[in-house]
Amino acid sequence: MNYWLVKSEAEAYSWAQFLADDGTDWTGVRNYQARNNLNAMRPGDQVLFYHSMTEKAVVGVAEVAAPAAPDATAEAGSPWVAVALRPVQALPRPVPLAAIKADERLADLALLRQSRLSVLPLRPDEFALIAQLGGL
DNA sequence: GCCAACGTTGGC
C-alpha cells in the first residue's frame, strides 16, 4: 500500500464535485514527474485530496480505483496517463497548509519541498499524521 | 498583484 497526495484548484475540480461524481479519472496531468507518480499508483493506494490556491488545505481521502491508463484527454500516442480515483471520506477538519508547515514532523513533505508538483508521494507516517490532524 | 520555483523551448 502506498500513499499519495493530489492537488486540484477547487474552482477547477473540487472535492464536492468529486463526491457528487462518486470518483473521477484523474486526467490532465502534463508533467513527467507527476506522470511517473501516477504510473506507480496501485488500486487501493490511499490519496489525500488537496485544494490549492484559494483554500490551501487537505480536504479529503480518496483511493485509487484503477491503475494508470492512457489519458483520454490527451492526444493518442502521447505519454500522458490517468488513474481512476474514488472518494473514501472527507476530513472532519480540513488541514490547512499553514498547519502542515507548522508541524515539524511534516517538514519533509513533498508538498512543501516541491510545491508545484501536482501528484506527490507521501510516507505512511505523513499520511497517518495528516489524517489524524484532520480528525480521522 | 507580485514573485519564486521550475519546466519547456529555442537559439547558438
Add this chain to the structure above:
DNA sequence: GCCAACGTTGGC
C-alpha cells in the same frame, strides 16, 4: 549540450 527567455503554478 548550454543557457537565456518565457510560461505556468501556487504561495503570499
